[in-house]
Amino acid sequence: MSAKVKETAKEEVQNVRKLANDGLKSGAYMYPIKGIFYYVSHRSLWSPLVQKLAPTITLGLGVTTFMFVFTYLPQAAVMAFTSGPLAAISAALLVLSESSTLTMVLSKALIIEDSLIDTFDGTLVERGHPALVAKERQVKGGGAGDVIARLGKLAGKPFAKFTPKAIIRYFMYLPLNLIPVVGTVAFVVLQGKKFGPQAHSRYFQLKSMSGPQKERHVDERKAAYTSFGIPAVLLEMVPIAGIFFAFTNTCGAALWAADLETSGTTAPGLKEQAKKAE
Template structure:
C-alpha cells in the first residue's frame, strides 16, 4: 500500500510538473496583464464597468460587512494557533481577500455578466474581429470609432449562465485559506484551474462550437487555461480593485481569442465542425 501511495504521489507530481511547464510555455498567463494595459489605453471599453460600478460597490460593501461580522472572530481564533500574535492581522487580510472573491462570484452571477460579454465583444471588435462578433449579435455601422457604440442586441442567450454550483464550490474550497501560505496557494490553483476555461466561454459560443467541441478545445489548452486562470484569480482577489480586474481579465481573454483567430490556432477539425454547425 505504501508503495502504491508513493507511486501515485510521484505520478501526480510529474503530471503537475508537465502542466506547469506547458502553462509557462503557452504564455497565456501574460494575457491578464496585457488586458490591464489594453483596457487603460482604450477608453471606449470603460462604459460597461462604469454603468455597473455603483451596484457592485454596494454589493462589495455588504459582503465585506457580513464577512467581518460573522467570520472574522472564528477565523482569528483558528489562526491564533497558526499565526500566533499576527492572528488578528492575518485574519483581517484573509477576510478581505475572501470578501473580494465572494463579491466577484456574486457580481458575475447577478450583476455584471452581460456587461462582461459586452466588454469581451468590444475588445474583439477593436482587434478587427467584427465578423466573429456578428455571428451572435447585431453589429452597427459607424460609431465614430467607439466599438461599444457599435454593439447591438444579442442574437441568443449568453453561454453558460450562472448556476449555484459556483457558490457551493467556492465555499467548499474556502477553508483551505485557513492553512497559511500552502492553503491559499492550493485555493488559488484550484480556483484558477476551474475558472480559466470559462474565460473563453463567449469565444466558443461565437465560434459555434457544441459541448463536445468545447471540451476538446479546452483539453488541448488545459495547461494554458490553468495559467491564465491562476493569474486572473489572484488579481480578482485583491480587495476593492477586484471588480476592475474582472473587466481587465475579460479584455485579456478577448485579446487571447483574437490572437488565436489571427494565428488560426483553432484545431482544423474543430473549425470544420463549427462551420457545419453554423
C-alpha cells in the same frame, strides 16, 4: 504500500511539473496583464464598467460588512492555531479576500454579466474581428470611435446564471486557506483551473462550439487555461480593485481569443468535424 504511495506522489509531481511547463510555454498567463494595459489604453471600452460601478461597489460593501460581522471572529479563532500572534491580521486579510471573491461571484451573476459580454465583444471588434461578433449580435459600421456604441442587442448570453453551486464550491475550497502557504496556493490553483475556460464562454458561443468540441478545445489547452486563470483569480481577489480587474481579465480573454483567430489555432479539427456533419 509505502512504495505505491511514493510512486503515486512521484507521478503527481511529474504531472504538475508538466502542466506548469506547458502553461509557461503557452504564454497564456500574460493575457490578464495584457488585458490591463489594453483596457487602460482604450477608453472606448470603459463605459460598461462606469455604468455598473456604483451598484457593484454597493454590493461589495454589503458583502464585506456581512463577512466581517459573521465570519471574522470564528476564522481568527481557528487561525490562532496556525498563525499564532498574526492570527488577527491573517484572518482580516482572509476575510477581505473572501469578500472580494464572493462579490465577484454575485456581481457577475446579478449585475455585470451584460457589461462583461460588451467588453469582450468590444475588444474583439477593436482587434479586427467584427464578423465573429456579428454571429451573435449586430455590429454597426464605423471606424474609430466608441466601439461599445457599435454593438447591437445581444442574441444570447453564454455566462452561467447565479446558482448555489458556485458558492458551495467556493466554500468547499475555502478551508484550504487555513493551511499556511501550501493551502492558499492550492486554493488559487483550483479556482484558476475553473476560471480559465469560463473566461472564454463567450468565445465558445461565438464559434458555435458544441459541448464535445468545447471540451476538446479546453482539454487540448488545459495548461494554458490554468495558467491564464491563476493570475486572473489573483487579480480579482484584490479588495475593491477586483471589479476593475474583472473587466481587464475579460479584455485579456478577448485578446487571447483574437490571437487564436488570427493564428487559426482554434480547436484543431473543428472545421473538419463541421464539414463531416454537413
